[in-house]
Every structure is written in structure tokens, then in C-alpha cells.
Amino acid sequence: MSIFLLSFDDKRLTQAQVAEIKEHVPSGLDFVHTDDKNAIKEMASEIEVIAGEVRPKGLLDMPNLKWAQQWGAGANWLMRYPELVKRPFTLTNVAGIHAIPISEHILGMLLHFGRNFANAVAAQKEHTWANIKRPTDSYEHIPFAFSTKNLFELADKTMLVIGVGAIGERTAKLAKAFDMHVIGIRHNPDKASPYVDQMVSSAQLLDVLPLADFVVLTAPLTKATRHMIGEQAFAAMKASAFLSNIGRGELVDETYLLPALQNETIAGAALDVFEQEPLPQDSPFWALDNLFITSHYSGANPRYNERALTILLDNMARYGQQQPLRNVVDKEL
Template identity: 50%
Template structure:
């Protein structure tokens, strides 16, 4: 049999969504399961998979031709070079996070601008402060945006709506992006950092982007600047960031991702009043599954019709 492994329990989807999967999978036996034993039992027949698929089993699946992951980031390939070499197409759901993550980025920036971290601490203590704190406006500020894909593009759109100037950083700066005022190459990052009021990281984690922000970059930022990382924790040298926040090299940071997750209780980041921590939730939305399923169903149609798939990941590059 030619098997489509749907790596979710059946109750993850509505009856209408399950029917849509079954209808689009004509010619394939559809197996809904996350159970390792059940996946192992059908491993010889799995041709297409979506959702959860243990990496060690994926490596051993002889007939696998296409895997649709349910997330955007493919940095897991860094730990599985044997799957980079394996002959199958990898697709993701890049783009579906643009709305929630761009809004999450501005939740951080607006919270810092309007002094909300201090206000929430005062509220919890039932304290009316005599020190009103420092406030600032986003209008007129410069955002340095590392990563100008779907998330970065919508972030730039929101930034311009707030009256910010947007400088984008990408591998090929000759390709324009709507709502980005100026584009620079990653090699020009050091020259761009001193002008930025907000440095926002939406990059994927690859060998080239690991620790793109280290002590050298942090020391070039304004003392009044804020760093936002919603990409991957490995983009930032976390030890250097802790020192930067403790010693006032930068004003603060909004962090959704970390080098180790869950963030250990021993991390100094928990104690810093100039940090907002969220537990890798920037992409969460009640519309997630519907948006991801739409991409998968269109790709399933294309696969059965012999057409090129969308959202294909270059496994060698990792995105």
C-alpha cells in the first residue's frame, strides 16, 4: 500500500477537515497516528507524511517521497545531516505565522514604549508609583529588521504604519521588499546597528545565521535600543545578551525563543526587569491548523497531479 501518514490524532481535526484530507488523498491509505509502534508497523509503506514523524524513523522509511512539516523552521535538519542527504522533498508552512508574530513583535515594542512591564509590577504590588518611568514613541524611530520573509514583510508594514523607518537585512539586498525603506546586506550589519532603535530578528537558524548577534553586535547598538528575537534562540549569543542587559549596553529585550527551551529556572534572564519573556508562543493563533491544512491540501493536490509543490525547503540551506 501507498500510505499517507498524518502524524496527529484524528481528534486534532474537525470532521470536515478529516473529510477534506481523505478526499484529497485518493489512491493513498490514510493513517492518523502519533504512536511510534503504529508508525513503525507501517514504515515500509509510508510515501507521504505530514505532522509528527520521529526523525530516526523518517531516516528508515524507504518509500518516503515527501514530508510536509507543520511548522516553518527547518533548523532540526542541522542535527540530522542524514535526512538532508535522503531523497525526499521537504515542505513547510512558511508564511502562516506572519499575522500573529508581527503582532507579537509590536506587543513587545509597545509594552516597552508605554512602560507596561513596570506598570504590571506596580499593579501586582497595588502600588501607585511616584516615579512614572521613561516613555518613548515608536514614530520616528528606526527598525533594523534581520529577515524579510513573510513575517518580516508584515512587520515592516506595521512599522511603517507606526511611522517608523525600516531598514531590512537580507542575504541579497538587491531584492526589494514592500514597506522596507532601505535594504542592506548582512555584511553591512555593523554599519547599520548604531542607527537602530529596535533590532528585530525574524531569521531562520542556519549555519550562517547562528550567533548573528554576539557581544560585538550588541556593543554597537544604542544604549536606548531594544532587541526582539522571535526567530530562534541560536541567533543570539545568550551569555553576551545577559551581560548587555545587566550592564545597560542596550535598554531591553523581548524574547520568545532561547538557546535552551524551556528556559532553565537558573537563567538570569528571568530576573531582569528590562526583559519580556514569552514561552515560544509568538506564532500561536486559533487559525494555525486551518492555515497549515490549506497549504498541505493544496500540496497534496499538486503531488497527486505531478505538479511542483509549494513551500519547498532547500534542505542544504535549511530554509
């Protein structure tokens, strides 16, 4: 008998959620719930379906695997395992479930800079009232005093969304709610979005970068997108522009990002991801006042498992009925 493996420990899902998965296992498959690597290795040849924590090295031991449902969206790990790209199994992900938390995270990052929240938080810790400087005032002796030049509004600004998938489109929707002009970049620019004023292809990146006040990276990491924001991109951006990256750290070439921030080639950046994670304690990025760092949690939210489970159950029904699966990953990209 072939196996449907739910590869999670006992704490990841509730008992009710595990029971619901077990109840919907396609006929002809035995349900096994374990995250024990040794146990999985012993049954590897019998595993037809795996859902949950999909470990690349473990997949190599599964010669009869037909479908793997991972619990995350990114599949850039395939770039390190070309042998799995050639395997005939179908890989699906939970793309789309991050759209709400990540889009809100992005707008929060921009508001952090626009409303000078870093200064307000620092002043609060010191029990200090942060005064606003007026042209005729002198506040040099008062800590945390700042000018309205340190503030900006989102309204009437231009946002460039690079990667208009589920996350990018909802980010564009929120941007329009703030009365921003939105330019989008997607693989197929002929596919319009009601929240994007102008859709272009990645080949036009350097043409539209000079127009953007906010450059937002929501693209997946592929061979084509790796280091897409590098020396030429930073040179094309406005000195007043801000970069936000919630995709993958390797989308940005940090060799050029660091001096762009240090020399104020761009105004600032808000990063949830880096090329090396965790970011080393001695990284020079920590000390930059024009950089806002969050530790790769933009997609985290209390409804994550609930939303991922909806996709899994839908795909389980499709698999049992031999219908096309949802969220199939193109392993060749």
C-alpha cells in the same frame, strides 16, 4: 499500496478537517491517520507521504518517503540529522502562516517597553496608582512612580528587520503604520519590499546596527545565522536600542546577551525564544528588569490549523498533479 500518513493524534484536528484531508489524498495512496510510533514503524517502508508531526528519527525508518509536510515553519532540526539532508525526499513547511500573530507579538513587545506596561501591571496587582513624576515633584516615597524618561514613542524610530520573509515583511508593514523608518536584511537584497526603506545583505549587518533603535530577528536558524548577534553586534548597537528575537534562540549568543543587558550596553530585549527551552528556573535572565520574556508562543493563534491545512491541501493537489510543491525547504542550508 503506498501510504499517505497523517501523523496526528485524534485531538489535534477536527473530524471535518481530517475528512477533508482524506478526501483529497492523491490517487494511488492509502490514507492512514495515526500518531502511534509503533504503528508508524511497522508501516514505515510503505510510507510515501507524511504530513503533520514530522519526527526526524521516524523519517530515518522510511526508505521510500517522497514528501514530508511538516506542521511548523522551522527546519533547523536538519542540522542534527545530516543523513536526512542527503535523502531524496522533499520537505515542505507552513512558512507564512505565522506572519499575522508574530508581527503583532513583536509590536506588542515594543509597546510593552515604550509605554512602561510592566510597571503598570505591577502597580495594578498592588492596587496602586502609578504616578508620573514631574521635574519639580518628589515621589520617592510612592511605589511605582515613574518619569516620562521611562517612556518612548515608536514614531520616527528606526527598526532593523533581520530576515525579511513573510513574518519580517508584515512586521515592516506594521512598523510603517507606526511611522517608523525600516531597514531590512535579506539573503537577496535586490528583492525589494514596499514596506522597507533600505534593503541590505547580511554582510552589512555591522554597518546598519548602529542606525537601529529596534533590532528585530525574524531570520531562520541556519549554519550562517547561528549566533549572528554576538559580541560584535552588541558593541555596534546603540545604548538606547532594544532587541527582539522571535526566530530561534541560537540566533543570539547568550554569552554576550546576558552582560549586554546587565551592564545596559543595550536598553533592553524582548525574547520569545532561548537557546535552552524551557528556560531553567535558575537562569539569571528571569531577574532582569530590562528583559521581557514570552514562552515561545509568538506564533500561536486560534487559526493555526486552519492556515496550515490550506497549505497542505494545496500541496496535496500539486503532488497529485506532479506540479512543484509550495514552501519547499532547502535542506542544504
